[in-house]
Amino acid sequence: xxxxxxxxxxxxxxxxxxxxxxxxxxxxxxxxxxxxxxxxxxxxxxxxxxxxxxxxxxxxxxxxxxxxxxxxxxxxxxxxxxxxxxxxxxxxxxxxxxxxxxxxxxxxxxxxxxx
Amino acid sequence: xxxxxxxxxxxxxxxxxxxxxxxxxxxxxxxxxxxxxxxxxxxxxxxxxxxxxxxxxxxxxxxxxxxxxxxxxxxxxxxxxxxxxxxxxxxxxxxxxxxxxxxxxxxxxxxxxx
Numbered sequence: 650x651x652x653x654x655x656x657x658x659x660x661x662x663x664x665x666x667x668x669x670x671x672x673x674x675x676x677x678x679x680x681x682x683x684x685x686x687x688x689x690x691x692x693x694x695x696x697x698x699x700x701x702x703x704x705x706x707x708x709x710x711x712x713x714x715x716x717x718x719x720x721x722x723x724x725x726x727x728x729x730x731x732x733x734x735x736x737x738x739x740x741x742x743x744x745x746x747x748x749x750x751x752x753x754x755x756x757x758x759x760x761x762x763x764x
Numbered sequence: 765x766x767x768x769x770x771x772x773x774x775x776x777x778x779x780x781x782x783x784x785x786x787x788x789x790x791x792x793x794x795x796x797x798x799x800x801x802x803x804x805x806x807x808x809x810x811x812x813x814x815x816x817x818x819x820x821x822x823x824x825x826x827x828x829x830x831x832x833x834x835x836x837x838x839x840x841x842x843x844x845x846x847x848x849x850x851x852x853x854x855x856x857x858x859x860x861x862x863x864x865x866x867x868x869x870x871x872x873x874x875x876x877x878x
Binding site: 757 | 865871
């Protein structure tokens with residue numbers, strides 16, 4: 650049981666290049682999320698998918714697209730990378746219910762540098 | 765407009781003492797609160813949570829207190845251990861449709877010294 654996995658762990662891009670960040674979870678969770686974390690900042694929601702087949706914008710969606718490929722996989726695409734997108738990207742999935750309520754579980758992150 | 769605030773960027777506590785991390789929120793629609801712990805180069809890991817119908821939740825050395833009237837929550841770690849040194853994020857959730865979106869604070873870096 651690997652939980653939430655993300656690939657790649659590190660990536661360096663030049664301005665204008667495109668790339669796709671991959672995320673997969675093996676916990677049979679319905680909802681998945683992409684967050685961005687900049688130094689000194691909290692995690693900000695980019696996009697989320699409440700269930701397979703649906704996606705919605707979060708707080709900072711500009712410059713990104715997502716695809717919920719199936720229940721396990723949720724990818725984040727940068728079509729034309731900009732230096733402002735240099736950040737750490739975290740994927741999460743949500744377990745519903747439980748003793749206190751819903752909880753999101755995070756992957757290890759992808760560290761992206763755009764030159 | 766920051767809806768979840770952690771006003772202390774850092775905190776240093778001696779091993780064995782109590783660590784108290786604070787969090788304030790502004791949105792009265794939040795009904796579920798979580799604390800995450802993050803080590804460098806790793807993803808956040810869930811620590812403890814509390815529903816708005818409660819004012820306290822305890823799990824081992826970790827206790828979260830919620831004061832709804834003050835829109836304030838705190839995380840108490842007793843006793844603090846060197847392995848607790850990490851960044852702690854407070855997060856809040858208000859159900860939106862079928863997906864609970866989390867709003868995070870900016871984090872407090874806890875250092876537990878020997």
